[in-house]
Amino acid sequence: MRGSVPSVREIETLLSQLPWRQFQSPRVHLEQYTTPVHLAARIAHHVALCIDEDERRSVQAVDLGTGTGILALALCLAGLNHVLGVDVDSEALELARANAAALWELCPQSVGAVLEFAAVDVQPNSLALAPKSFDVAVLNPPFGTRQRSADIAFLDVACHLSRRFVYSLHKSSTRSYLSRRLERFGCTAQVYARLRFDLPATYVFHRERAVDIDVDLWQIEVKR
Amino acid sequence: MRLLTHNLLICPVHKKPLAIRNVSAVDIIPVEYQPRFLLRMIPRLDWSLLRAAAVSVESDCVDALPEAAPSPSELPALEKAVESGDRLPLLDALQRLLLETHVVGGQLHCEHGEFYVIADGIPNLLADAAVNPSETASEQAACTTEGS
Incomplete structure (x- = not known):
């Protein structure tokens, strides 16, 4: 995977062939849902384009709350050569690894x-990763609908771990709040894209079959 | 778990580096030589932790690792050598240790006593998965026998 970044479509096509694109038994309190493959492909493609071509293969990235590893694998396909995927759910990591094995075949x-996986709790107090160990942190955090500000805790961790960039998905409805908060931290942040998250009915309390949520892909440059 | 990942991990409770112990299985899986990545990582590595890890997995690369990490002033010369295509023993050792050496089974010990298990190549660093030997002395004895 040298040279130019493969297209969003190419990444998406490969991801859509992976065996575990959904959680087997998602856990409500963790707000587990899988990143849709087209979103993962777009995010990874964007991240790859933001990094100089000659540097892309030597940056160390982390995917926080990787789940079944879709976003981590998308990053590998986009040409990032060093990715660590972490999640609090060690069973999900087994599926992530099965996905990785399937991708290597494809x-x-x-x-x-x-590509590495580790069971790590993405919370400021119980984080098991050394600060500023990564060039890039990518995350598709819980949106904080079940547990308030769950996404903010993830974002704080991401800024603590990354030396340069953080890419994160948040509900568009929280845009002005996030923008003020990041400004207070002294980070340079911008909404790179507004995307549509088609959240399939993962949980029984989701009455409709699928709900579209407007989400923002944020690009945050971490204060050094 | 590659030794690269080990170098980035800390104890979730005490935020201290973790020592690899009771290694039950190690895999060596060759990957493409990545000198530029390795050079980039040198200033970020916990060098003494890496040396200790190399000893724990009984790597034959231990002797190729100097006592201390190359200083920032030495890095440009290393970069130059890499650009001109030289194979450096130091980078060969880092390639083997950081990128190609996988701990498949073992434990990660915090200096405060508790440890975390690496099973099937995946380390479990969750605070509630910590094994505390003072609380479970008999269990630990069982683990040690298994590991050796």
Whole structure:
């Protein structure tokens, strides 16, 4: 996977062939839902384009709350060669690893990616990762609908871990709040894209089959 | 778990580096040589932790690792050598240790006593998965026998 970034479509096509695109038994309190493959592909594609081509293969990225690993794998396909996926749910990591094995079969060029998984709680108090260990942190956090400000805790962790960039998805309805908060932190932040999150009815309390949620992809440059 | 990942992990409770112990299985899986990534990582690594890890997994690369990390002033010369295509023993050792050495089974010990388990190559660093030997002395004895 040298050279130019593959297209969103190419990444998406590969991701859509993975066996575990959904959680087997999602846990409500963690707000588990899988990143839709087209969103994962777009995010990864954007992240890859933001990094110089000659640097892309030597940055260390982390995917916080990786779940079944879709976003982490999308990053590998986009040409980021060093990705660590962490999640509090160690069973989900088993599925992530099965996905990785399936991807290496589908796309032998990506076998060389240094992709790792670890069970880590993405919370400021119980985080098991050393600060500023990564160049890029990518996250599709819980949106905080079940547990208030769950997404903010994830974002704080991401800014604590990354040296340069954080890419994060948040509900568009929280845009002005987030923008003020990030400004207070002294981060340079911008909404890079407004996307549509088609959240399939993962939980029994989701009455409709699928709900579309407007989400923002934020690009945050971390204060050094 | 590659030794690269090990170098980024800390105890979730005490925020201290973790020592690899009771290693039951290690895999060596070659990947493409990545000198630029390795050079970039040198200033960020906890060097003594890496050296200790290399000893824990009984790597034959231990001797190629100097006592201390190359200083920032030495890095430009290393970069130059890499750009001109030289294979440096130091980078070969880092390639093998950080990127190709996987701990498949073992434990990660905090200096405060508790430890975390690496099972099937995935380390579990959740605070509630910590094993505290002082609380579960008999269990720990069982683990140690298993690990050796």
